[in-house]
Amino acid sequence: MRAFEYVRADDIGAAVALVSGDPAAQYLAGGTTQVDLMLKDGILEPERVVDITRLPLRGITADDRTLRVGALTTMEELAADPTVAERLPFARTALLAGASTQLRNMATIGGNLLQRTRCRYFRDPGVPDCNKRTPSSGCAAITGAGARMHAILGAGETCIALHASDLCVPLVALDTVVRVRGTDGERRIPLTEFYLLPGDRPDLETVLRHGDLVTAIEIPLPPAAIRSGYLKVRDRASYEFALVSVAAALTVEDGTITEARLGLGGVGTIPWRARAAEQVLTGAPATVETYRAAAEAELRAPFTVPGTAFKPELARRTIVRALEELGGDRT
Amino acid sequence: MSQDSRNARAAQPAAGDAGTVRVTLTVNGADHELLIDSRVTLLDALRDELALTGTKKGCDQGACGACTVLVDGRRVLSCLTLAAQCDRRQVATIEGLSSDGRLHPLQEAFLRHDGFQCGYCTPGQIMSAVALLHEGRTGSDDEIREFMSGNICRCGAYPNIVAAIREVARQGAR
Ligand SMILES: Cc1cc2nc3c(=O)[nH]c(=O)nc-3n(C[C@H](O)[C@H](O)[C@H](O)COP(=O)(O)OP(=O)(O)OC[C@H]3O[C@@H](n4cnc5c(N)ncnc54)[C@H](O)[C@@H]3O)c2cc1C
Ligand code: SF4
Ligand code: FES
Ligand code: FES
Numbered sequence: 001m002r003a004f005e006y007v008r009a010d011d012i013g014a015a016v017a018l019v020s021g022d023p024a025a026q027y028l029a030g031g032t033t034q035v036d037l038m039l040k041d042g043i044l045e046p047e048r049v050v051d052i053t054r055l056p057l058r059g060i061t062a063d064d065r066t067l068r069v070g071a072l073t074t075m076e077e078l079a080a081d082p083t084v085a086e087r088l089p090f091a092r093t094a095l096l097a098g099a100s101t102q103l104r105n106m107a108t109i110g111g112n113l114l115q116r117t118r119c120r121y122f123r124d125p126g127v128p129d130c131n132k133r134t135p136s137s138g139c140a141a142i143t144g145a146g147a148r149m150h151a152i153l154g155a156g157e158t159c160i161a162l163h164a165s166d167l168c169v170p171l172v173a174l175d176t177v178v179r180v181r182g183t184d185g186e187r188r189i190p191l192t193e194f195y196l197l198p199g200d201r202p203d204l205e206t207v208l209r210h211g212d213l214v215t216a217i218e219i220p221l222p223p224a225a226i227r228s229g230y231l232k233v234r235d236r237a238s239y240e241f242a243l244v245s246v247a248a249a250l251t252v253e254d255g256t257i258t259e260a261r262l263g264l265g266g267v268g269t270i271p272w273r274a275r276a277a278e279q280v281l282t283g284a285p286a287t288v289e290t291y292r293a294a295a296e297a298e299l300r301a302p303f304t305v306p307g308t309a310f311k312p313e314l315a316r317r318t319i320v321r322a323l324e325e326l327g328g329d330r331t
Numbered sequence: 332m333s334q335d336s337r338n339a340r341a342a343q344p345a346a347g348d349a350g351t352v353r354v355t356l357t358v359n360g361a362d363h364e365l366l367i368d369s370r371v372t373l374l375d376a377l378r379d380e381l382a383l384t385g386t387k388k389g390c391d392q393g394a395c396g397a398c399t400v401l402v403d404g405r406r407v408l409s410c411l412t413l414a415a416q417c418d419r420r421q422v423a424t425i426e427g428l429s430s431d432g433r434l435h436p437l438q439e440a441f442l443r444h445d446g447f448q449c450g451y452c453t454p455g456q457i458m459s460a461v462a463l464l465h466e467g468r469t470g471s472d473d474e475i476r477e478f479m480s481g482n483i484c485r486c487g488a489y490p491n492i493v494a495a496i497r498e499v500a501r502q503g504a505r
Contacts, residue, residue: 004414005349006369028413032393035411039370048349049369051416078406100415100481101466102396102459104403238480262479 001038002045002313009052012181012213019050020183020211027052027213029072032099033115040142041123043116043133053108057215067219071110075167076101078109087221090228090247091170094265096168097232100239110214113168113178113194114206117161117173118241120146129159132202139202147307149241152315154269155303159202161269163195168271170230170247171219173263179216188218224249224259231322232265233314242266243316246322252286255330264298267315274298277319286327288320295319346505352415356368358383359427369415374398376414377424385425385454396482399455400424406462425454428461436502437461440495448486456482460496 009015019025024047028034037044058072070079078084080094099107115226121127121140129138141147142162150160168191176191189207196204208214228249234240245265251258260281262274277294280289295316302312349429352369355362357380365380374391377383377400391410400408401423428435437460440446447453459482463469468478475493484492 001370003350004369006352006413008418031411031413031416032408035372035413036393039372049413051413053416100396101462101478102399102408102481103393103411106407215393238477245468316382 001042002047003046004038004046007048007050009050009055012055012057012215015050015052015055016181016211016213020209021212022048023210024048025050025211027107029053029111030074032103032107033111034262037116037123042125043123052213057110062221065221067221069109069217069219071089071214071216072108075099075104075107075109075112078167079104083221086226088170088174088219088225088228090225090230090249091167091174091219093230094166094170094232094245096249097230097242097245109167109217112165112215113191113214114208115163115165118149118164119161122147124160131198132161132205135201135203141188142305145307147305149243149266150305150308151269151271152298152302152304152308152311153264153266153267154197156198158200159198159269160303160305160308161198161202162266163268163270164241164266165243165271166230166232166265167193167246169245169263169265170225170228171217171263172271172273173247173249173261174220174222174225176220177218178206178214179218180212182212186215191217191271192273195282198269222249222259222261223250224261227251227326228261229322229326232324233318244311244318246318248319248322248326250281250286250323252327252330255285257281257286257290257327258282260294261300262294262319264315264319267302267311274319275302281323285330287331288324288329289331291320291327292316293325294323354415354418356381356414356417356422357420358422359424365414367414369413371414372410373400373402373412373414373417374409375421377409377422380414383424383426387451387454389452390453394483395452395455396459397455398450399458399482401458401462404462404465406459423458425458428457435461436499437464437495440499441492444491444495444498445488446492446495447484452482452484452486454490455501456484456492460492460499463496464500469496472497475500 026046028051057070129140151162178189247263249261249294264272277298280294299312387397389395393411
């Protein structure tokens with residue numbers, strides 16, 4: 001564990017300039033990923049750690065159409081927000097299904113978006129072959145026996161690491177926008193374009209440049225989300241990451257689905273927007289048959305290893321159950 | 332390091348020594364000025380610098396809850412918190428719970444209900460339960476279990492832990 005300089009940021013522009021200008025500097029928010037990977041696993045080795053937790057980026061504001069959440073708002077604070085409870089019930093469920101209260105009091109929304117994968121080979125410095133850590137070194141998870149918490153969508157021979165966030169699953173289904181401050185000012189990036197598939201560069205995870213600071217997210221408040229649910233399937237009842245999770249919002253009029261938004265967790269190398277399933281659902285009758293066809297469409301070409309061979313079927317069934325709970329069965 | 336930093340008031344950071352940081356921790360109401368390595372966690376600062384060993388180190392990696400303390404009234408994991416991040420924050424540990432030699436109602440209830448065997452997870456369980464009462468998440472046994480799930484007990488004292496918390500919640504004690 002390498003020594004580092006601790007810097008407490010008190011100005012947004014100065015923090016961005018400091019980290020942008022120093023390749024060996026990294027941001028620290030709630031620390032639940034960053035401190036873990038710096039001090040315990042020794043995977044991150046910054047020379048300078050810039051603590052952003054006292055920057056004025058905390059708090060939630062809402063108008064009729066959008067919820068604006070400062071990047072340093074904690075998961076517990078967002079879960080307690082009345083607009084989230086009323087207009088985005090699946091986001092509230094996803095938040096409270098994640099980690100533990102202690103971790104949710106620390107973990108920030110910006111950090112949740114940027115949390116690093118839980119792939120045990122990535123987190124074990126004794127494992128040399130990890131394309132995400134060391135480009136072109138191979139992937140220990142593909143051949144290893146321990147790939148259970150790994151991705152089957154957006155995955156390939158180079159990397160099957162999962163993006164393990166629960167919160168990002170409803171957020172990606174909602175077309176959330178990320179506000180980012182860089183040295184050249186502020187820009188807005190749709191969450192659906194924020195993450196990069198591993199491809200031949202698993203080490204590149206988002207479109208952010210070094211030093212870019214997430215300042216806020218903007219969550220749309222569509223009427224469809226009022227009827228929404230988050231279903232998380234996991235190895236124990238609480239305090240566990242998802243094997244598969246589904247965030248779904250449905251509007252059904254006279255037995256026909258008029259709007260469908262679907263996100264998947266526990267299966268994607270990035271928070272997964274299930275567009276193929278949404279296409280099948282929209283305009284179709286709200287029946288179990290439709291839900292099955294939607295699940296089938298999304299899981300048409302999964303990439304599995306022996307440890308994840310159970311996941312495509314689990315994902316199909318979880319999708320069907322989540323949709324049935326929301327839309328019922330009008331057969 | 333710890334010998335020097337106990338005398339942090341006298342010590343000055345060596346010029347250019349970027350790896351140290353000066354922190355004022357308010358622990359159970361008392362201020363402590365520390366000059367510590369930037370890498371020191373709140374857990375290690377409490378245990379090694381301030382000799383407050385009631386807060387336990389279980390996994391040291393965010394997975395067990397043994398290190399739970401309150402920072403500004405909210406429960407957090409001290410093993411994943413840098414001490415430097417807590418400068419001028421209010422830290423509450425198990426040592427500060429009793430007053431005038433009287434145990435906190437939760438401490439008494441844990442005794443009465445055998446809420447522990449080896450006792451290693453207990454300070455974390457109790458600090459978590461103190462926060463749980465303030466959060467108002469004691470409406471049912473299921474709710475208590477769900478919102479105490481961040482505290483693991485290897486001895487499996489869970490039923491008695493839930494019973495202790497339920498009793499204090501019903502009495503309305505804080
Ligand atoms: C035991 C355990 C269980 C967990 N279980 C779950 C779970 O079930 N579901 C779930 O969704 N999550 C879970 N998590 C993950 C947790 O939610 C994330 O670690 C957390 O959200 C990260 O937020 P943070 O503020 O602690 O970020 P940090 O750890 O401080 O930072 C994370 C990364 O993001 C960067 N960063 C942080 N903020 C910004 C910003 N504003 N701009 C630019 N870069 C930034 C940091 O440099 C770092 O690289 C779990 C974590 C642990 C340790
Ligand atoms: S799955 Fe990705 S992160 Fe895990 S070992 Fe393979 S390359 Fe590394
Ligand atoms: S010691 Fe902190 S969670 Fe286990
Ligand atoms: S009493 Fe032994 S770990 Fe809980």
